[in-house]
Amino acid sequence: MKFANVLKTLRHSLVRASCLLLLFALASTASAQTPVFEIEIREHLFFPAEFEIPANQKVKLIIYNRDPTPEEFESYELNREKVIVGNSQGVVFIGPLKPGEYPFFGEFNLKTALGKIIVK
Amino acid sequence: MASIRLFLTLTLIAIIVLVSFLSSLRGYRESMSEAETLFDMQLQEHAKLLSLISPSTNTSGAAKLLEELVLPKQGDLELSAESLIAYQVFDDQGVLVMRSVMAPSVAMSPLEVGYSDRNFSGYRWRVLVIHNPDEQRWVMAAQRLDVRYELAESVILEAVIPTVLSIPLAAVLIWFIVGYGLRPIGQLAQAVRSREVSDLSAVRLDNVPGELTPLTLSTNDLLRRLQSSFNREKRFAADAAHELRTPISILKVQIHNLLEEMAAPSATLQELQLSIDAMGHLVEQILVLNRTAPDQYMVQFLPIDLYKLAQEVISSEYEAILEREQHFDLEGSSAIIRGDATALRSLVSNLIANASKYSPNHARIRMRIAQRGTRVSMLVEDSGPGIPAGYRERVFDRFYRLDGDRHASGVSGSGLGLAIVKHIVEMHSADIELSSSKELGGLCVSIQFDAAETKQEHKGILT
Amino acid sequence: MTDAVVIVLREVLEAMLLICMLMASSTAMGYRFRWMALALLLGVCGATAYALRLEQISMAFEGFGQEIVNSTLLIAIAVLLAAHNFLAVKQLKDSKYRIPYGLLLLVFAGTVSMAMTREGAEIYLYGYSYGVLADNMSSVFSGGAIGMGIGLSIGTFFYYALKSLPRNKRLITCCVVSLVLAAGMMGQAALYLSQADLLPSQGALWDTSNVFSESSLVGELLHAAIGYEASPSLTQVLLYLGSILTSLLAMFAAWFLYRKPGSGDAGDAR
Structure with a gap:
């Protein structure tokens, strides 16, 4: 029954690791007072299309979708993607980021829903 | 696949x-x-x-x-x-x-x-x-x-x-075009698969594509070699048996003369005579086996009354049955099938000889012939020891004999009887089944023939 | 139209790599594709349900329901892929070993249906709201067909490439592919979790977007195949490597601890 033992220990260590991760995660949420930024989607456009956020700090971004259609907020540079259903809102945490420009876009409207975050 | x-x-x-x-x-x-x-x-x-x-x-x-x-x-x-x-x-x-x-x-x-x-x-x-x-x-x-x-x-x-x-649209077209392009492979396979067992002639296809030519050629080459070795083997057995016939007849005559000449023939000499008879029987059986091999039998089938044929065979075999004081019954009525009279005689005589040989003295043997709808069944049952279920396939093999209990009875045999039976059954597209007889307790051989179809043929019944 | 192409291609490509790898693997394990029927059925149902219930899901868990469902699906797929590797190694060690069909169904159909749930929901959402509701059928559906066609074609070649390998090599290659796919999934799960602030997020460890931009075709392919990220964070890299390590461990365990039934004490294998 050696094999079952190995599996059991494996499973135990996995559970322990995930518990640790969860604790870690909870600790990190509680710690910082994160600045909040809001953007809106109207007629498949971002308003504001450009805005500034502070560098090296985690930021909470609330995206309001005023259109009846869903939109996917996405950015390769920010490594974020989130579907926001029509007439609702979504929250995305971003950062901490180095200073620079971080374009984002609405994946469902690549032509018009474009914007960028300027980190200073 | x-x-x-x-x-x-x-x-x-x-x-x-x-x-x-x-x-x-x-x-x-x-x-x-x-x-x-x-x-x-x-x-x-x-x-x-x-x-x-x-x-x-x-x-x-x-x-x-x-x-x-x-x-x-x-x-x-x-x-x-x-x-x-x-x-x-x-x-x-x-x-x-x-x-x-x-x-x-x-x-x-x-x-x-x-x-x-x-x-x-x-x-x-x-x-x-x-x-x-x-x-x-x-x-x-x-x-x-x-x-x-x-x-x-x-x-x-x-x-x-x-x-x-x-x-x-392109997908549908490609599917059919590819299928059409691959058709020669299917045709070749079909040509090889659909041929008769004995047909070893070369595969001939029209418009064989270049890619398939080597395969066709090597298939045909293989078939040709198979044909020649098959012919050699077939001829050898038949030729050998045929060539042995004459010396064996001569031996038989000479041993007969020898026995006549001697006033008191020794036991050894009588046993020698029995052995020579057995050898003669074996050679005859080999010849029958080769003649009846389904892959080379080309005789025109004629309507035959199986019941009448069985009666004839039994009367010629009856002596052996009487000798062992066995009890033989033939039941049934006239049943017409299409077949070859010589082969069917050989079939019946082999079945009766088998039943008689492998059953003890005073045993009961029963043959029943009956027509049920389009099928004619022939059942041969005995009260002998039967064949265990596990061996029922093997006994059809050439030269295979159940050893031990059977041989204890001291019966000599060629091991070809049931192989011949099987050949003849296959030749007539009939089915054979071995089971144990419920009533007599021994072996039950059941053969199912197709009945001859039209009534007109009854006029020209041959036996 | 290019929107539709990009959206559909991205999702189909990811799903196809997974599905084709599993199909090739199942041929090496001596099973046909009956499990695919269940997988596709579950996947389509899952994707539709996910898309229709997206609003409720998004609202759950303080607005992070999407991230939690997505990362759960991704982690579950990664775990099942590790299980696949475990089975594949058993099969490699003992070619006569036959995986019980129930287990195969669980691992293979589970993986595919969960992947399809995630990938399909986005396609459904986009196609429904921008194609059907916005009456923009020709543009969205020709774009979708092009994306789907390219994705399926690449998948076809991938499958036949794997299939052309001899059985053992095929199994090993499938294991490697599954290892990398699973690691990519774990990396993506890490992204979702840090997006929801459930995992700490740090700055990017490196940035290779000037070598392979994630939005380029090569970047998309790499993302689908090995979970390529141009600027990954530490958590992501750790989970990526952790997944590979765990899976390798499971494979080594299968290799060294599995005894062929009949050779030595067969009880060890169970």
């Missing part, structure tokens, strides 16, 4: 899809950027024209509104209202001098010469700013980006959609 047809169809479609879709995607992008350039040039023309004809100063204090007079009627061109260009004209101080109805009253873009994409009035616009130093004018012309895309795409999509729609 991996299918060549599926593989070819799928990969060919995949290639077509990749090539045509990627190229039409590229075409789409090129056309779109081309259309964009055209729209940009249009903006530029408009802006230039406006910078020349616009009023020099903002006289009234409020910006002059440029009405869309050029349009005939709103209803005539529904899209035109959206596709129209919004204008703004500023003087060098940045005061709005004139604007079109669609344009906002604040500047659409900062006063920087060039193209840019901006959001205002709830849409994303392509904005061109030009500066005319002579007239001291800043002119901005803007066009909605979504409208531009829609316009351009509606034209370009017309070219893309047929490519997409043609793929299913």
Whole structure:
């Protein structure tokens, strides 16, 4: 029954690791007072299309979708993607980021829903 | 099973899809950027024209509104209202001098010469700013980006959609063409599979494709070698048996004479006579076996009354049965089948001889022949020891004999009897089954023939 | 139209790599594609349900329901892929070993249906709201067909390439592919979790977007195949490597601890 033992220990260590991760995660949420930024989607456009956020700090971004259609907020540079259903809102945490420009876009409207975050 | 047809169809479609879709995607992008350039040039023309004809100063204090007079009627061109260009004209101080109805009253873009994409009035616009130093004018012309895309795409999509729609058609065509191209393989397989067991002649196909020629040639070569070795083997057994017949008859005569000459023949000599008889029987059996091999039997079948035939055979075999004081019954009635009389006689005599030989003295043997619908059944049962279920397949093999208990009875045999029976059964496309007899307790051999079909044939019954 | 192409291609490519790898693997394990029927059925149902219930899901868990569902699906797929590797190694060691059909169904159909749920929901959402509701069928559906066609074609070649390998090599290659796919999934799960602030997020460890931009075709392919990220964070890299390590461990365990039934004490294997 050696094999079952190995599996059991494996499973135990996995559970322990995930518990640790969860604790870690909870600790990190509680710690910082994160600045909040809001953007809106109207007629498949971002308003504001450009805005500034502070560098090296985690930021909470609330995206309001005023259109009846869903939109996917996405950015390769920010490594974020989130579907926001029509007439609702979504929250995305971003950062901490180095200073620079971080374009984002609405994946469902690549032509018009474009914007960028300027980190200073 | 991996299918060549599926593989070819799928990969060919995949290639077509990749090539045509990627190229039409590229075409789409090129056309779109081309259309964009055209729209940009249009903006530029408009802006230039406006910078020349616009009023020099903002006289009234409020910006002059440029009405869309050029349009005939709103209803005539529904899209035109959206596709129209919004204008703004500023003087060098940045005061709005004139604007079109669609344009906002604040500047659409900062006063920087060039193209840019901006959001205002709830849409994303392509904005061109030009500066005319002579007239001291800043002119901005803007066009909605979504409208531009829609316009351009509606034209370009017309070219893309047929490519997409043609793929299913191509897929169906490829499936059938590949199937058609692979047909010779199927034909070759069919030609090899469908032939008779004994047919070892070369495979002949029309229009064998080049790729299949080596396979056809090697198949035919294999068949030819098989045929020659098969012939050799067949001839050898038959020839050997045939050649042995004469010396054995001579031996028989000589041993007969020897026994006659001697006043008191020794036991050894009598046993020798029995052995020679057994050898003669064996050789005869080998000859029958070879003659009745289903793959070389080419005799025309005739209607035969199986019951009558059995009666005849039994009367010739009856002596042996009486000798062992066995009890023999023949039951049933006339039943007509189509077959070969010589072979069927051999079948019946082998079955009776087997039953008699392997059953003890005073045993009971029963043969029943009956017609049920389109089938004629022949059952041979005995009260002997029977054959254990596990050996019932093996006993049909040539020279196979159940050893041990059977041989304890001291019966000599060739081991060919049931092999001959099987040959004859196969030759007549009949079915044979071995089981144990419920009533007599020994072996039960059951053979099912097809009954002769038409009644007319009864006239020419042969036995 | 290009929107539709990009959206559909991205999702289909990711799903196809997974599905084709599993199909090739199942041929090496001596099973046909009956499990695919269940997988596709569950996947389509899952994707539709996910898309229709997206609003409720998004609202759950303080607005991070999407991230939690997505990362749960991704982690579950990664775990099932590790299980696949475990089975594949058993099969490699003992070619006569026959995986119980129920287990195969669980691992293979589970993986595919969960992947399809995630990938399909986005396609459904986009196609429904921008194609059907916005009456923009020709543009969205020709774009979708092009994206789907390219994705399926690449998948076809991938499958036949794997299939052309001899059985053992095929199994090993499938294991490697599954290892990398699972690691990519774990990396993506890490992204979702830090997006929801459930995992600490740090700055990017490196940035290779000027080498392979994630929005380029090569970047998309790399993303689908090995979970390529141009600027990953530490958590992402750790989970990526952790997944590979765990899976390798499971494979080594299968290799060294599995005894062929009949050779030595067969009880060890169970």
